[in-house]
Amino acid sequence: MQEQEYEQIFSRFLAKKGLRLTLPRKQILDAVFSLHSHFDAEQLFDVLRIRNAEVSLATVYRTLPLLLESGLIQHSMRQESRDVYEHIFGHPRHLHWICRQCGSVSETSLDDIMPYLERSAREQHFELEDFSLNLMGLCWRCKNENRNQ
Amino acid sequence: MQEQEYEQIFSRFLAKKGLRLTLPRKQILDAVFSLHSHFDAEQLFDVLRIRNAEVSLATVYRTLPLLLESGLIQHSMRQESRDVYEHIFGHPRHLHWICRQCGSVSETSLDDIMPYLERSAREQHFELEDFSLNLMGLCWRCKNENRNQ
DNA sequence: GAATAAATGAGATTCATTCTCAACAAGGAC
DNA sequence: GTCCTTGTTGAGAATGAATCTCATTTATTC
The missing domain is CATH 3.30.1490.190 (Ferric-uptake regulator, C-terminal dimerisarion domain)
Incomplete structure (x- = not known):
């Protein structure tokens, strides 16, 4: 499946920065790609809880900039004073x-x-x-x- | 001068909504058009203080949406977690x-x-x-x- | 198996923005 | 004029998304 691909991309990106693809980061990554529309940090956090991933909100906020920098997601807009993102892997x-x-x-x-x-x-x-x-x-x-x- | 023109526009816009062009609003309007680049609420507030206009920050924040709606300014970007505006009267x-x-x-x-x-x-x-x-x-x-x- | 560096959760903190509320004006009706 | 309604304001409190702190845990290297 495509799953491997985005995971590889993120993993390589992290390695290049001397960082690791830990379980929380993997769970956040999967949650991001399980969504097929725009999301903000809080919504992503909700998805993680539904999936029983024990990830704190702080880690969500910490991971978003990494995902941005890796090119896997983009900051797509600001709505109701929240930053809204979407994954762009595969999408034009x-x-x-x-x-x-x-x-x-x-x-x-x-x-x-x-x-x-x-x-x-x-x-x-x-x-x-x-x-x-x-x-x-x-x-x-x-x-x-x-x-x- | 051009001064009259933007004042008229804003005044008419306000009248249409049953609002008045008060002194604080006039001072904010003038401060906005005295600037020739992007500004955020705090910077605008500083300009007002330099000009000895006794306008509170709350009123600045209250007036910005009116200026936006009137079409005299636009929200041009978000920088360092602040909303940045610029006046667009005359500007393309x-x-x-x-x-x-x-x-x-x-x-x-x-x-x-x-x-x-x-x-x-x-x-x-x-x-x-x-x-x-x-x-x-x-x-x-x-x-x-x-x-x- | 130290030692070093990265990661994390929980909660405190920050800070732009919005809200509240009491006091004050302006304008219309009479 | 006086009453009444409605808009306006400043000051400070409140909000809330995002960031930071710190003690603890985990991985990696030598």
């Missing part, structure tokens, strides 16, 4: 359309604008590592709802 | 290139990708109100510095 990067009314998040491809961003980065000699492209407004659902009131 | 919208090492922020035009975003919004019947397009990495300065070490 995408834009987020965030409804300010119902909070729903939908995604679209970045293909059309990626070449432009890359060219722009090259022109400035900027080394692009990460980015967040979030678009806020009203989804069609909420737009219609508001109209009918 | 832009992308932010944020260096993770030195914290510098540079801007480039959105012209090339805006049509795509608008088309994509139309296709989904999404009413676009606001967006943040932030690109993180290393600026050329820090990239060179790292190389020379």
